[in-house]
Amino acid sequence: MKFDAIVLGAGMVGVCVAVHLQRRGLRVALVDRKAPGNETSFGNAGLIQREGVYPYALPRDLATLMRYARNRSLDVRYHARAMPKVLPFLYRYWYHSRPDRHAAIARSYSTLIEHCVDEHRALIEASGAQALLRTGGWLKAFRSARKQEAELRTAERWRAEYGVAFEPLDAAQLRRDEPSLGHALIGALRYTEADSVSDPNALVAAYARYFEALGGRIFIGDAQTLAPQWSVDTDAGRIDAHSAVIALGPWSDVLTARLGYRFLLAVKRGYHMHYAARDGAHLNQPVLDAEIGYMMTPMARGIRLTTGAELAYRDAPATPVQLDAIEPIARALFPLGERLDAQPWLGSRPCTPDMMPVIGPASRHKDLWFAFGHAHHGLTLGPVTGRLLAEMMVGADPIADPRPFRADRFKC
Template identity: 85%
Template sequence: MKFDTVVLGGGMVGVSVAVHLQQRGLRVALVDRKAPGNETSLGNAGLIQREGVYPYALPRDPATLLRYARNRSLDVRYHPRALPKALPFLYRYWYHSRADRHAAIARSYATLIEHCVSEHRALVEASGAHALLRPGGWLKVFRSARAQQAELRAAGQWRDEYGVAFESLDAAQLRHDEPSLSHALIGALRYTDAHSVSDPNALVTAYARYFEKLGGRVLTGDATTLQPHWSVETELGRIDAQSAVIALGPWSDVLTARLGYALPLAVKRGYHMHYAARDGARLNQPVLDAEIGYLIAPMARGIRLTTGAEVAYRDAPATPVQLDAIEPIARQTFPLGQRLDQEAWLGRRPCTPDMMPIIGPANRHKDLWFAFGHAHHGLTLGPITGRLLAEMMVGDVPIVDPSPFRAERFSS
């Protein structure tokens, strides 16, 4: 059982890396403890965010920070016990969120975002997953003219800087496009170049099946057993590979720390629940209620309600207080029926303090590569990350400059 590469992690990023390496003629094993797409990639909003050129920053204005500190906000909550350990990371996140630093980050980040839809479409075409992809964008809806004007100004800036396409909808147009939404909403902004997915888990599964069709192997195994140079325990016993890729999402630092790397990785936890729609109501596209802090999206299982961020220890027990708090508001916005899941799903977003993923070679081990830290954009950036890393690994000219995403940026 010898391979050219073993990819550790079966989420959107890991599967995409494995596909692109297999496409380039390498013999690849994809190893995870679960079937592909059954951890973080299972429970997101299903957005491929072509507009997401500015990664999600930490607010810096005192009023918002004070609101968060009170721990009653609908969009951000924290576990008090986890806060002391999280504060150094949050400070660095706050530091990088200053407007000029955030703009500099966007100049690098946008090089990945630019290719997110086209790279997904290429894998959708190859894997035959057309039915899962939904073009036409998504909506950010507003309850006040002030919030709507602020978003229009930001969208105009993104359009001028990075070609982000959008359209503004007044109340009448919004009611025409989404007649089941509350009439209390005064309008919306649609990011038209973005796509969405009706079942993120099914999309990862489709890409994984395509990987197997190309000759790749999907194996159940324990990534933490990775040993230089390079082997890992799987259902078939210990397998060997010339190179290894760590794409374990929020668990990546467990393995990188064991190998001697001090990479600043934290998690933002989030929850979702599926609902039936009442009275024949229909939702045509994902809708973000930006002023409250939740998103509803039409999914194969029903209407998925997703929460904002929870700062907590990665593996602490679930505390879906945000979901319980926003559900009554979401029911007023869209006629949600009964819950379809027995319990809320809990996911973990792997985050770096400068809001950019870590993509590229490890600097202390030969033939070890990193692909993690995509925060809210793991689904969005999986395929372009896979292409970029595969090009680096086989010596091709990379599609974008990889230097901003290297792990060395965090070296002291």
């Protein structure tokens, strides 16, 4: 029951950290309260976003902010009672979203994004999960020429700055690609180098089985029992290790606070529901309804409809008003049949105010490491995060410069 490293959190990020440490010769224990991939990593649109060099910023124009303030927007909702706690985060988020600051963040963030597809494909091959992978990109679809032209200008800038590949589709091309979509859409952009998967939970589970095949051990346990230097309670008893990694997603700040760290971490909650397809309809790739703010993705279970962001306390009761609001809009766009889930799934994305994850060593504890705060890109960045942190921990040359992601940038 002695290990070289304990990784706390068996979502996409934690599993990938464990895999990469085990591949580098360490004896690793992966600990979570549930089986791998059954919290935040369970519910998302399944995208591996090679185009995501600019993390999602907070709009700064007054018209959009006023629309959000009325709390009737389809893409962003909030719980009023949570706002006193969330406002300090939102202010720092707004601060970092200024175009020049956002551009500086992208220069660092892109050093991870550029590896996301290659690192996933390597683990997919190693874990035998090729059947889950869908290549060929995803579609951002438009209802108005104004929105389409604005997004095309943005995509052209991303291509010039970071080599992001895309192709525009007019209405006729979109009909040929997705004949089951309604005619409200006038065109789309396809981000051609992105991948997607048909079951994110199954992908995490495949990576976890690969970790075990490498000799790693998975335990059900309580991360909050972590004690220096370093041990944690599990269903198999107390286990000890030389080092520990906190990769608990939206629960990371609970444990780091107990250890004396103060991260300004917030959550963006999101919902999904699966649907059958009516009348032989078929969806070939993920499609974002860009002006409404929801995504439809073909999944192993059915068509997954995912919502935008909900700002709330992490553990507040579910309020799936966004899902209820977008469902009739989605039904008008694609022939969705009956709901296939007993209730909407709810998850929380862990977000930092500067939109970048925390990856690296703790400042006040020896052999304690952090890997959390990936917001909308936990699935996308899991493998490259795992590789980067493992290389740092064993003293190898890192795949990317880790300094922009260091924990002490928050002076916590």
